Amino acid sequence: MGTAERRGTSEAEGTTALVARRDADTAGDGAAEQEERAYYRPLWIEEPARRRRLPDPVRTSAVRAVLIIAVTLIQAVVAFLCTMAGSWLAFPMVVSSVVSTVVATWGVLDVWVTRQVWNQRNGVVSEPSSTARALRRERRVARRRARAAERAQARIRRRGGTGQLSHP
Template sequence: MGTAERSRASEESVAGRSVVRQVRGAPDRDIPGPARTSELTDGEQLEIARPLWVEEPARRHPLPDPVRTAAVRAVIVIAVTLIQAMVAFLCTLAGSWLAFPMVISAVASTVLATWAVVDVWVTRQVWNQRNGVVSEPSSTARTLRRERRARRRQERAAVRAQGRIRGRGAGQLSHS
């Protein structure tokens, strides 16, 4: 079974599992979309609504834990920085004594937010370096490596052939 067939089979199984059955008079009757009805034995109608969503497999792998932690930390720091900047702006408009300390703390938070974003980038680079990223060499690199291997094979074959010629005792007329 190929990738396309496997994907189609998983979508069908997910769609089949997420079909919602509703009895007439249920509170969710107002959900739009085409629905099929079927008669039950005692005259009640069973409405089978199409699913609201179909689950699809993730296209990309999730972030590694250290990178995710650094990203969450950065988002929190950036959110606090934006709130501090907004409070500093509003205090300045109101002429409050709190404006100056808030501006100073907003500047310090901006430095901290920049550090947090750089931390995410560095953490991701370190994780990739330590845990090995799957990388495919470019076609030119592959070609150069292939040529180098062929050249080394030829050199080894030449050395072996030279060793065989010397080992036979070339230039000797007898075995004595």
């Protein structure tokens, strides 16, 4: 099958057609095997995301919080092991674990605050009953009405007011 013949079809359809043609040329195979080979199945099928992607500032603060929490957990484990071993490093590790816990709490609060600020500035679009969505819809309808009225006035002016009983 040449490129001129395949121009109107997609790549998957072209591949399916090639497989079907090759199978048709092969004699002696069963009909079920030919049908099975003729069916083209891609390696993966892209599915739409279930949830919207987090905004960049929120994602950045979430990654920061996860890293801080991971370091805090590692410090807590090391502090526990040093305490069990009776090492001199146990006290500094316990103190640093307490400080890290405070910082990790700040990190989680930072994610929450950043998300709230983002939602307030850009409108909550994930909720069906969102007031921001309703306000945007109202503004969009008002803009459409204004544009339609403007086009109607321009049309009246172009025609010179013919067909009008009175001029505004």
